[in-house]
Each structure stands twice: as C-alpha cells, then as structure tokens.
Amino acid sequence: MLDLDSKVWDKCSPTAPFWGFLGAANALIFANLGAAYGTAKSGIGIQIMGVSKPELVMKSVIPVVMAGVIGIYGLIIAVIIGNNVMAPEGDVPNYSSYDGYAGFAGGMTCGLSGLAAGISIGIAGDTGVRASAAQPKLFVGMVLILIFSEALGLYGLIVGLILASKKGQPCDSYL
Amino acid sequence: EEMFYGWGELLNGISPYAWAFIGTGLAIGLSVLGAAWGIFITGSSLVGAAIKAPRIRSKNLISVIFCEAVAIYGVIVAIILQTHLDGPDPKLDGAVSLKDKFAGYAIFWSGLTAGFGNLACGICVGVCGSGCALADAQDGNLFVKILVIEIFASALGIFAIIVAIIISTQANFGADE
Numbered sequence: 001m002l003d004l005d006s007k008v009w010d011k012c013s014p015t016a017p018f019w020g021f022l023g024a025a026n027a028l029i030f031a032n033l034g035a036a037y038g039t040a041k042s043g044i045g046i047q048i049m050g051v052s053k054p055e056l057v058m059k060s061v062i063p064v065v066m067a068g069v070i071g072i073y074g075l076i077i078a079v080i081i082g083n084n085v086m087a088p089e090g091d092v093p094n095y096s097s098y099d100g101y102a103g104f105a106g107g108m109t110c111g112l113s114g115l116a117a118g119i120s121i122g123i124a125g126d127t128g129v130r131a132s133a134a135q136p137k138l139f140v141g142m143v144l145i146l147i148f149s150e151a152l153g154l155y156g157l158i159v160g161l162i163l164a165s166k167k168g169q170p171c172d173s174y175l
Numbered sequence: 176e177e178m179f180y181g182w183g184e185l186l187n188g189i190s191p192y193a194w195a196f197i198g199t200g201l202a203i204g205l206s207v208l209g210a211a212w213g214i215f216i217t218g219s220s221l222v223g224a225a226i227k228a229p230r231i232r233s234k235n236l237i238s239v240i241f242c243e244a245v246a247i248y249g250v251i252v253a254i255i256l257q258t259h260l261d262g263p264d265p266k267l268d269g270a271v272s273l274k275d276k277f278a279g280y281a282i283f284w285s286g287l288t289a290g291f292g293n294l295a296c297g298i299c300v301g302v303c304g305s306g307c308a309l310a311d312a313q314d315g316n317l318f319v320k321i322l323v324i325e326i327f328a329s330a331l332g333i334f335a336i337i338v339a340i341i342i343s344t345q346a347n348f349g350a351d352e
Binding site for chain 1: 302306310314316321324347
C-alpha cells in the first residue's frame with residue numbers, strides 16, 4: 001500500500017509529523033517548566049518579603065509577570081509550529097521531512113531558552129525582591145537584571161521563529 | 176538479520192495506536208501527578224501554619240482548588256483526545272495508512288504537552304499556595320496580594336491545554352468520511 005522504495009518517502013517521510021509535533025510540544029513543555037520555576041522561586045521571595053513590608057508586594061510582582069511572559073513565548077511558537085504541520089490527504093503526504101526537522105529545531109530552541117530564562121528570572125527575582133525591600137535603591141538594579149534574563153528567552157523566540165518558518169519543497173514536486 | 180537503520184525504522188515500527196493511547200494516558204496521568212504534588216505542598220504548609228493561626232484555614236482552601244483545576248484540565252484534554260481514537264479502517268485490512276501515522280504522532284505529543292505542562296503548573300501553583308498560607312498566617316492583609324501570584328501560575332496550565340487542543344485538531348484515525 002505504501003511503496004516505501006519510491007523517492008517521495010525519503011523527502012516526505014511518514015515520520016516527519018513526529019518531529020514537527022515534538023518541536024511544538026517541547027517548546028511549550030520547557031517554556032512552562034521555566035515559567036513555573038520562575039514564578040515559584042520569585043513567589044517565595046515575595047511571600048517572605050511581604051511579611052515585613054506588605055506595601056511593597058504589588059511592586060515586587062514584576063518577576064512573576066516576566067516569568068509568565070516566558071510561558072507565552074513557548075505558547076506562541078508551539079501554536080505556530082503546530083499549525084504548520086499538515087495532515088496527509090489520503091496517500092499523499094503534505095509535510096516534508098525538512099519541515100519536520102525545522103519545526104523540531106525551532107521548538108527546542110525556544111523551549112530550552114525559555115527554560116533557561118525562567119530559571120534565571122526565578123533566582124534573580126527571589127533575591128532581588130528581598131534585597132530591594134531592605135534597600136529601596138536596589139529596585140532599578142533588580143529590574144535591569146530581570147530584563148537581561150528575559151532577553152534570553154526573547155533570543156530563543158526569535159531564532160525559533162526563524163527556524164520554524166522555514167519551508168521545504170512541497171511534497172507534490174517529488175511525486 | 177534485523178538491523179535498525181535509523182529513527183525512521185523505530186518510529187514507523189511502533190503502531191500509531193500505541194503512540195496515541197500512550198499520549199492520552201500520559202495527558203491525564205501527568206496532569207494528576209502535578210495536581211497531587213501541588214496539593215500536598217500547599218496542604219502541608221496550610222495545616223502547619225494553621226496551628227497557630229486557625230483563621231486561615233477556610234480562605235486558603237482556594238489554593239488547593241487551584242491545584243485541583245490543573246487535574247481537571249488533564250481530564251478535559253484526555254477526554255478530547257479519546258474522541259479521536261476510532262478503530263482502524265476495515266477496508267485496509269490491518270495495514271496502517273499515512274493518516275493513521277499522522278494521527279498517532281499528533282495525539283502522542285498533544286497528550287505529552289498537556290501532561291508535562293500541567294505537571295509544571297501544578298507544582299508551581301502548589302509552591303505559591305504554600306507561601307500564600309504562610310504569609311496569610313503572619314499578616315492577614317497579604318492573602319489577596321499573594322493570590323495574584325498564584326493566578327499567574329495557573330495561567331501556565333491554560334497554555335498547556337491550548338497547545339494540546341491545537342495540535343490534536345487534525346488527528347483522525349480510521350476511515351475517511
């Protein structure tokens with residue numbers, strides 16, 4: 001039924017959607033892990049700091065918001081890659097191996113960068129909010145450090161988008 | 176002699192129904208694991224803090240409910256995925272069509288997205304809820320402020336199920352209509 005010796009199966013392998021969906025899934029999974037770590041770790045700092053300085057709590061929610069944005073980066077890439085994976089029509093594949101590997105690369109790029117950025121935001125935010133409660137002049141410094149951490153996730157999003165939008169030749173041209 | 180030449184042999188060799196059922200099972204299994212982890216983190220802090228401040232008990236049960244919601248997300252995704260799991264097309268007589276392979280991979284990764292995403296979310300909501308209980312025990316005004324952090328944390332579970340549902344929309348086993 002599937003003629004596995006014909007040329008099209010090398011370039012438009014039936015396993016190509018596996019790699020594409022792997023990229024989409026892992027983009028979200030690792031970005032969520034990073035965002036969860038960032039939210040939880042900096043949340044602990046806010047909670048401890050808030051006991052002695054309740055008026056500073058709402059100002060200190062900045063690292064939590066930034067960690068949430070990391071999760072959104074993963075969501076964006078996962079939706080883009082997931083929508084690029086086309087279902088086959090009958091016996092004709094619609095999604096080439098090139099597209100599959102591109103989606104895999106884009107997803108892993110964004111996801112693992114998001115994990116890294118989330119860990120960074122978590123630890124820097126935790127100590128940052130506690131220190132800026134004790135010394136108010138440190139608030140701007142904390143925000144600057146968090147912005148640099150967030151930029152790491154943004155680099156991953158940019159490169160991931162570039163990779164995920166690469167398209168190979170359509171499978172019809174190989175038939 | 177059987178030799179595997181690469182990933183293609185391995186991925187093609189596993190039945191798409193295996194991929195799909197594993198994905199569906201992990202969707203709910205890992206989500207419930209995350210919810211459970213979050214509930215025990217929150218619950219242990221809650222009962223410990225309530226020894227000296229019993230007033231916090233009823234209000235802070237909302238943190239436990241946020242963790243439970245993560246498990247509900249997993250149930251929703253698993254139920255949606257299992258509606259895609261139709262039987263094989265009888266006309267093919269046991270062979271696997273291209274569409275079935277696609278559906279197998281899609282449902283597998285959709286389930287894993289929901290599962291691991293909700294695992295992370297559940298643990299995060301648990302840690303935030305634990306801190307909420309401890310802060311509330313020391314100063315009652317802090318409860319609402321720290322709850323804001325927990326709401327950000329539960330948004331991660333929403334992201335996971337959005338991606339899981341988007342990935343699984345095109346997955347169809349069985350006969351073409």
